Amino acid sequence: MSAPTAFNRRILVVDDNQAIHQDFRKILCTAPASSALDAMEAALFGGPTTTPADPGFEVDSAYQGEEGIAKVKTAVAEGRPYALAFVDIRMPPGLDGVETVRRLWKEDEDLQVVLCSAYSDYSWEEMTQRLGLSQRLLILRKPFDNIEVRQLAHALSEKWDLLRKSHRRMEDLRREVEEWTRELALANERLRKEMEDKARLELRLVQAQRLESLGRLTAGLAHEINNPLSVIMASVGFLRSELDEQLAGRHPLDAGEMREVCSDALLGADRILRIVNDFRIFSKLDGHPQVRVDLNEVLDHAQSAASFNLGRAQVVRELQDAPAVQGSEPGLEQLFMSLLNNAGYATQSVPEPKVHISARERDDGWVWVEVKDNGTGIAPEHLGRIFDPFFTTKPPGTGTGLGLSICHGIVAGLGGTIEVESTPGQGATFRVKLPRSTESAAAPSSSSMS
Structure with missing residues (x-):
């Protein structure tokens, strides 16, 4: 069997009766009688002793409460604190045991205490009112049993040691946290x-x-x-x-x-x-402040302004409860009017021209607006340049090449994006991504065909 782990064996006895101090020393400073019997058994019958030798405890004495407080204070200052104190309730003419314990804990908050009394000077309620509920306090009635005293000394000394280890671990963790911080x-x-x-x-x-x-x-x-x-x-x-x-x-x-x-x-x-x-x-793309803009109203105005270029094209709108967006109303009207003008121009030679406008809110808080036509489409070699200033595929004299550049600038100024997908002969889709307005609820829905 391995030897038990060493722990603090310093004990303080605070009692005004000198005979009590002698009793505590007999109980705590010498090995129990059973260890001598175990040694005789081993000598007679052979084999190891059944229990390891108990080295006993180091016991100090104080005969009044004030003296006990001074000893605890000195022990803490020297770095050799007591693990346990046995304190008598009655110690005339000085402090009583309860007041002594209260002041002992001011000097050493980890000190384990056993209050010893043969009388009912205090009820448990009165003690808890003065000392509070504490796991550091036990009551021992006189006359006490030797084995009971020794068990208390072992258990409370080891408890004090575990408490100190817990404090050290908490301090180590605190330092680690500070270092990590x-x-x-x-x-x-x-x-x-x-x-x-x-x-x-x-x-x-x-x-x-x-x-x-x-x-x-x-x-x-x-x-x-x-x-x-x-x-x-x-x-x-x-x-x-x-x-x-x-x-x-x-x-x-x-x-x-x-x-x-x-x-x-x-x-x-x-x-x-x-x-x-x-x-x-x-x-002047950045000249208007960004406010809450109703997409339905903006698209109404843009479609009306582009009606001449849309000509005979069938315009289908599918807004699906499109919410308001954050932006500039004049800028957004210019944006969608330019996209609808381009869609009308692209569908001029199509037998059944159609332009589809849709808007929906995405889960990421952005609003997507698409303008799709079934016109002539855009050649692949032109897709990468259509937003460049002055680039145009229209015949000379029919366009300045700034329309889509203006669209790109408006969307970029709002923090959004504009994309295009097209297949020659199958039309083009312009997809505009705009930030949703946080100022109010969604705008009214609209679904119509003109």
Whole structure:
């Protein structure tokens, strides 16, 4: 059998009767009689002793409550605390046992206590009122049994040892938590700095992309304006030279030719005007505050504005209780009007043109709006460029190439996305992803056919 685990064997006896101290020492400081009998049995009959030797306890004495308190205080200061104190209830003329215990626990809150009394000076209720309910306190009536005292000493000393181990473990855990907290704080600080660096880099990237886009936009604008401007300048130059020839009397003016030249100049001026107007819209995409926008109303206005280009196309709307979105009402009307205009243009040559508008809320809190047509579709080589400024597949003079760029800018400004799927000869689907408004409940549903 392995030896028992060593624990604190320091015990303090606080009693005003000197004979009681001698009794405690006889019981606790020497091995029990059974160990001597066990040794004799082993010598007579052979074999090991049935129980290991008990080294006994280290017992200190205090004859009054104040003396016991001083000894506990000194033991704690020296790092040699007592595990257990046997305290008598009556100790005239000094403190009684209950008050002594209360003050002992102020010096050492882990001290195990056995109150000893032959009288009923306090009821259990009175003790708990003064000392509180505590697992550190036991009551022992006099006269007490030797084995009972020794069992109490063993059990409470080991309990004190387990309590101290628990405290040490809690302190180790506290230090580990503090260390983990420090490491987590450092990691959070590193992460914060990395996120700030990333945000700065992203801001620089956005600025660089804006400068790049501005450069491409400026180059495209200069190119688009240069062509009609060249026509205007050539026409005006021709008119001036013809007028000079007429004033010099060299030949008369040809009215038909002059009218044709003026028409060319007006067409060029009209194209420049449309480019400027589209560019003005393009440059003011962020000019409207974002508010709650009713999709039904926006699509009503956009469809009405695009009705001429939609022509004979059958428009089917399926909104499925589409909620309100967060955005700019003028911007969204411009967005959907441009998409419906494009759908109408794409279905001009289709025998049974149809345009389908649908809107639904996704589980992720976004609203998807689709504009689908059964028109001519978009060639695969053009899909990657349709949102570029001034890119158009329409014949010269019929479009500025800014419509879908404006659409892309409006959606991007709202934090959403716009995508396109198309197969030549089978139509195109433009899918717009917009943030749902958090200001109110969903807008009324609408399902109609026109």
